[in-house]
Amino acid sequence: MQHHLILRVVARLLLPPIFLYALYVQWHGDYGPGGGFQAGVIFAVGFILYALINGVDALTRVVPPRALILLLAAGLLLYAGTGIATLLLGQDFLDYSALSHDAVHGQEWGILIVELGVGITVAAAMTAIFLAFAGRSASVEDKDW
Amino acid sequence: MMIAVDLILFAFLILTAIAIARLRNLFAVAMLSGLFSLLAAGLFVALDAVDVAFTEAAVGGGVSTIFMLGALALMPREEKRPVHGALLPLVLCLVTGAALVYGTIDMPAFGSPDAPVQRHVGPEYLARALPETGVPNVVTAVLASYRGYDTLGETTVIFVAAISVLMILGISLGSGRQKGGE
Structure with missing residues (x-):
């Protein structure tokens, strides 16, 4: 990719809007289409684009694989932990009304938290799967395609 | 207007599917399957299922295409010629498709x-x-x-x-x- 000047410049311009859009989809999922799954995928796409342009090594310097694996588990634990928290607060598993003094408010908080958990797990999963593939293959020359 | 959009999307969807079935170059197949997902996402938007369309475009059109290309980098680029003929799979597909279309006859109209x-x-x-x-x-x-x-x-x-x-x-x-x- 080193000599593809146009691709590198365009990708560098695209990266900030991609991450911003992922955050928008994550936090705006309550009001419009989107949510944790889509936001996680878009976030991962940003990382993958970075790796396609700068190489896999550059990506592993930004997000170490060890951190990815921790995040992979952290998102799921955040989701399941919300369920445990509502249990401890005296409600059913994943009944978010217990999370706040007001039941509706608790639901809003609960939905935001579990969507964040979904987003973290999906983003880490997609990036990790990409790293597993890309880390194995020898670099592909342009003429091979 | 809506009918025209649906028809165009479906026509391209079918053409993409036929092209995927006929092509032997796996790189082209991977790119076309991403296109297939994008067209399906367009159809979901036409059906007012924007959340599903969003997921289909992001996952089917985006990430899974990249994963297929990543897998392709570890494999030969050309599909092997199948040892058996295409007649049995074709008949199976047509019979299944006919059964599914027959099943939709009893379904209530969309919306x-x-x-x-x-x-x-x-x-x-x-x-x-x-x-x-x-x-x-x-x-x-x-x-x-x-x-x-x-x-x-x-x-x-x-x-x-x-x-x-x-x-x-x-x-x-x-x-x-x-x-x-x-």
Whole structure:
């Protein structure tokens, strides 16, 4: 990719809007289409684009694989932990009304938290799967395609 | 107008599917399957299912195409010629397709207010979601709150999928590129 000047410049311009859009989809999922799954995928796409342009090594310097694996588990634990928290607060598993003094408010908080958990797990999963593939293959020359 | 959009999208969908079935170059097949997902996402938008369309475009059109290309980099680029003929699979596809089309004859018209799906729990969710959860997007309210168990399971599926890929293909925990198998 080193000599593809146009691709590198365009990708560098695209990266900030991609991450911003992922955050928008994550936090705006309550009001419009989107949510944790889509936001996680878009976030991962940003990382993958970075790796396609700068190489896999550059990506592993930004997000170490060890951190990815921790995040992979952290998102799921955040989701399941919300369920445990509502249990401890005296409600059913994943009944978010217990999370706040007001039941509706608790639901809003609960939905935001579990969507964040979904987003973290999906983003880490997609990036990790990409790293597993890309880390194995020898670099592909342009003429091979 | 809507009919024309649907027809064009369906025509391109069918053409893409035929091209995928006929091509032997796997790189072209991977790119076309991404196009197929994008066209399917367009159809979902036409059906007013924007959340599904969003997922299809992001996952089917984006990430899974990249994963297929990543897998392709470890494989030969040309599909092998099948040893058997195409007649049996073709007949099987046509019979299954005919059965599915036959099944849709009894279905209520699209968007019909008398459809069972609109008369059962659907109105209940639409009426209760905003006052109970405070979330205007009913899809999100159902997904994360009313069906929170299901979504926890789905997230677990993604977690397990990623762990499985990492266990099979391996990922180097240190920095630096991992060459070949271990």
